[in-house]
Amino acid sequence: MALRVQKYGGTSVADIECINNVADRVVKAHDQGDKVVVVLSAMAGVTDKLIALAKQASDTPDKRELDVLLATGEQTTASLLAMILKSRGYKAKSFLGFQAGIKTDTFSGKARILDINGDNVMQALDNGHICVIAGFQGADENGAITTLGRGGSDTSAVAIASSLKADVCEIFTDVDGVYTTDPRICSTARKIKTISYEEMLEMAILGAKVLQIRSVEFAKKFNVPVHVRSSFNEEEGTMVINESSDMESVVVSGVTLDMNEARITLKCVPDQPGISAKIFTPLAEAEIMVDMIIQNTRSGGETDITFTVTKDDFERAKEISEKVAEEIDAEDVLTGEEIAKVSVIGLGMKSHSGVAATMFKALASENINIRLISTSEIRISCIILAKYAELAVRTLHCAFNLDKEK
Amino acid sequence: MALRVQKYGGTSVADIECINNVADRVVKAHDQGDKVVVVLSAMAGVTDKLIALAKQASDTPDKRELDVLLATGEQTTASLLAMILKSRGYKAKSFLGFQAGIKTDTFSGKARILDINGDNVMQALDNGHICVIAGFQGADENGAITTLGRGGSDTSAVAIASSLKADVCEIFTDVDGVYTTDPRICSTARKIKTISYEEMLEMAILGAKVLQIRSVEFAKKFNVPVHVRSSFNEEEGTMVINESSDMESVVVSGVTLDMNEARITLKCVPDQPGISAKIFTPLAEAEIMVDMIIQNTRSGGETDITFTVTKDDFERAKEISEKVAEEIDAEDVLTGEEIAKVSVIGLGMKSHSGVAATMFKALASENINIRLISTSEIRISCIILAKYAELAVRTLHCAFNLDKEK
Numbered sequence: 108m109a110l111r112v113q114k115y116g117g118t119s120v121a122d123i124e125c126i127n128n129v130a131d132r133v134v135k136a137h138d139q140g141d142k143v144v145v146v147l148s149a150m151a152g153v154t155d156k157l158i159a160l161a162k163q164a165s166d167t168p169d170k171r172e173l174d175v176l177l178a179t180g181e182q183t184t185a186s187l188l189a190m191i192l193k194s195r196g197y198k199a200k201s202f203l204g205f206q207a208g209i210k211t212d213t214f215s216g217k218a219r220i221l222d223i224n225g226d227n228v229m230q231a232l233d234n235g236h237i238c239v240i241a242g243f244q245g246a247d248e249n250g251a252i253t254t255l256g257r258g259g260s261d262t263s264a265v266a267i268a269s270s271l272k273a274d275v276c277e278i279f280t281d282v283d284g285v286y287t288t289d290p291r292i293c294s295t296a297r298k299i300k301t302i303s304y305e306e307m308l309e310m311a312i313l314g315a316k317v318l319q320i321r322s323v324e325f326a327k328k329f330n331v332p333v334h335v336r337s338s339f340n341e342e343e344g345t346m347v348i349n350e351s352s353d354m355e356s357v358v359v360s361g362v363t364l365d366m367n368e369a370r371i372t373l374k375c376v377p378d379q380p381g382i383s384a385k386i387f388t389p390l391a392e393a394e395i396m397v398d399m400i401i402q403n404t405r406s407g408g409e410t411d412i413t414f415t416v417t418k419d420d421f422e423r424a425k426e427i428s429e430k431v432a433e434e435i436d437a438e439d440v441l442t443g444e445e446i447a448k449v450s451v452i453g454l455g456m457k458s459h460s461g462v463a464a465t466m467f468k469a470l471a472s473e474n475i476n477i478r479l480i481s482t483s484e485i486r487i488s489c490i491i492l493a494k495y496a497e498l499a500v501r502t503l504h505c506a507f508n509l510d511k512e513k
Numbered sequence: 514m515a516l517r518v519q520k521y522g523g524t525s526v527a528d529i530e531c532i533n534n535v536a537d538r539v540v541k542a543h544d545q546g547d548k549v550v551v552v553l554s555a556m557a558g559v560t561d562k563l564i565a566l567a568k569q570a571s572d573t574p575d576k577r578e579l580d581v582l583l584a585t586g587e588q589t590t591a592s593l594l595a596m597i598l599k600s601r602g603y604k605a606k607s608f609l610g611f612q613a614g615i616k617t618d619t620f621s622g623k624a625r626i627l628d629i630n631g632d633n634v635m636q637a638l639d640n641g642h643i644c645v646i647a648g649f650q651g652a653d654e655n656g657a658i659t660t661l662g663r664g665g666s667d668t669s670a671v672a673i674a675s676s677l678k679a680d681v682c683e684i685f686t687d688v689d690g691v692y693t694t695d696p697r698i699c700s701t702a703r704k705i706k707t708i709s710y711e712e713m714l715e716m717a718i719l720g721a722k723v724l725q726i727r728s729v730e731f732a733k734k735f736n737v738p739v740h741v742r743s744s745f746n747e748e749e750g751t752m753v754i755n756e757s758s759d760m761e762s763v764v765v766s767g768v769t770l771d772m773n774e775a776r777i778t779l780k781c782v783p784d785q786p787g788i789s790a791k792i793f794t795p796l797a798e799a800e801i802m803v804d805m806i807i808q809n810t811r812s813g814g815e816t817d818i819t820f821t822v823t824k825d826d827f828e829r830a831k832e833i834s835e836k837v838a839e840e841i842d843a844e845d846v847l848t849g850e851e852i853a854k855v856s857v858i859g860l861g862m863k864s865h866s867g868v869a870a871t872m873f874k875a876l877a878s879e880n881i882n883i884r885l886i887s888t889s890e891i892r893i894s895c896i897i898l899a900k901y902a903e904l905a906v907r908t909l910h911c912a913f914n915l916d917k918e919k
Contacts, residue, residue, distance in 0.1 A: 164596045173592070175609070182588070186581035189578045190575050201578055
């Protein structure tokens with residue numbers, strides 16, 4: 108008998124028919140003798156509709172109240188699934204975030220889980236209940252409803268799995284696993300059978316939208332085995348687990364593409380100590396995350412500083428940069444180019460050299476110019492012009508033999 | 514400076530424009546220096562939509578889970594109004610039922626308020642907040658979400674007003690007060706300026722849908738002054754208050770019509786002790802409320818027993834009655850006639866005789882046959898054939914001079 112946490116995303120609970128299919132799957136696991144905890148997202152599109160409603164109410168909806176509004180989406184699906192399970196004769200019970208003991212900080216819209224008291228859920232499981240938990244939400248220390256940000260239901264599921272010491276956290280979604288790259292861009296993309304937390308984390312950060320980043324961090328921290336799989340078939344998906352010895356044979360596991368960055372360049376900045384701080388402190392104060400930074404020293408004691416931010420933050424970042432540019436006497440602020448970030452990711456990079464060279468050579472062979480480069484222990488990312496994005500992905504996928512079965 | 518609880522119904526918060534109008538009114542009271550607590554219903558039609566969704570999920574939706582689902586309706590409007598108020602620069606905060614300290618019993622779908630701990634709301638008021646409370650909902654001792662039944666937001670509002678010792682509980686609705694009868698049926702119906710809790714209670718029970726019955730019981734018990742008024746204009750509505758000496762001049766305050774009853778007759782029942790218990794015990798066990806009962810003794814030791822139930826309970830009541838009829842050897846169970854209940858209500862009946870006679874004479878003058886009669890200290894009700902309903906209302910309204918300004 109295993110304890111399984113199953114998370115179903117928005118497309119898997121898009122309407123009553125879909126929720127009935129979820130019930131089929133939940134019941135099957137329960138009938139096998141497993142204890143089942145289900146974590147649900149809102150119906151596909153509902154969160155966007157609620158945000159649109161909030162925007163009608165206010166151009167900048169209050170974040171605390173937006174959380175109260177958005178939390179209704181998961182409340183709806185959780186109660187509906189519990190109803191369906193009960194009407195089929197099963198013991199079932201819905202839990203809102205606060206009822207499932209999910210305590211978060213007070214950072215509305217992007218709250219972090221501080222602690223989970225799983226006693227209520229565990230007690231219901233022990234009484235034979237299937238527990239249906241509204242994902243994406245919790246409550247802060249004052250009892251205010253909070254939400255965990257886009258994709259937060261993944262994090263709810265992993266955190267709950269961790270607190271209940273579940274045997275597995277199954278993430279059911281509309282794709283059947285994690286792929287070597289986006290199959291819509293590259294037809295030879297293959298499903299990855301097992302992937303390490305570290306690799307999955309890099310893939311998630313870089314735009315593979317299968318799992319929310321924080322859910323992978325959580326899984327890594329608490330060593331929760333995560334199974335990413337399709338809610339539309341019975342096939343095995345991708346297991347996200349701790350690094351293991353047999354993984355090392357693969358140098359590069361995947362290629363990712365992120366089209367959601369924008370570039371800002373401050374031209375001819377005086378090359379003096381403290382200048383970088385003057386540029387990036389106001390951005391940090393405005394809670395703008397800067398991704399890549401590059402500095403090109405020019406002759407004459409001047410330098411160009413280029414950095415990237417997400418498109419969401421671009422307008423604010425541009426305004427702030429223009430103000431700073433005036434203060435520090437920079438020549439100009441350049442923006443506007445559509446850029447893309449392609450990355451190769453692989454644990455094997457830790458012990459294999461030559462990955463960067465292969466990457467640069469492959470891109471050069473297609474005359475794709477690299478604008479910025481950044482690396483981590485298991486990742487190399489290049490900023491290129493957006494128009495080359497798909498070509499670059501296919502080129503790299505082939506260059507690292509990802510199209511070939513291992 | 515007064516403490517005002519303002520409750521707005523579904524048509525007053527039907528969309529963002531309506532909620533903005535509510536905000537105008539709330540802000541006006543706040544700017545006058547009043548402390549304002551707002552209690553909201555769900556957007557008009559939303560509760561019905563959610564019920565339809567639940568019925569898709571299950572023919573007989575689990576009541577606990579239905580409450581979780583329905584509670585999203587008020588959660589939505591409360592968060593939206595709080596957003597709008599904050600975007601206008603006011604301090605505002607939404608409270609769900611449990612956050613407002615509304616403790617109920619566990620009777621899902623029809624929960625009763627056991628206690629309100631108004632500390633959180635009072636503290637927010639003292640800090641200058643406008644408090645926006647999701648009506649219709651509370652939480653039981655285990656923290657499960659409960660709802661208070663149709664129109665429950667009225668009860669929320671009155672209960673909150675009572676717990677906060679508010680100066681007035683204003684019920685904003687789509688009519689501008691309580692009328693002597695339904696103006697859609699009788700064009701000479703007039704708005705009543707003040708009405709006693711007792712009369713309002715009878716009016717509410719008998720189908721004047723302005724206020725939920727329990728909210729009036731609550732107001733009466735805790736002596737909360739209730740002001741029923743329109744959310745679409747500034748006119749004074751109807752004050753519902755304690756009985757006062759100057760009310761006694763009016764014998765009859767209003768005429769009500771209830772089309773929601775159905776009649777069941779058990780024909781030729783043996784006239785023996787204990788027979789009534791045999792008929793009505795199984796109905797009570799099935800939680801069916803029986804309204805009027807009449808017994809006509811026939812010759813030969815037999816009797817006909819007729820009673821009325823709401824149309825919702827009719828099918829179940831009929832089944833039970835047919836089973837009982839067999840057991841007690843009754844000749845037949847008769848049903849099917851469409852009936853209506855017309856009533857006249859007035860505190861003055863306590864001290865004036867002749868009201869019943871006037872009523873029966875008026876109905877007789879239009880050849881309307883009375884099938885059943887029931888009375889209370891301040892009410893006389895007659896069951897008639899449904900086809901005469903409107904005629905009866907107009908006839909009685911005129912017979913008691915309700916069309917004339919007092």
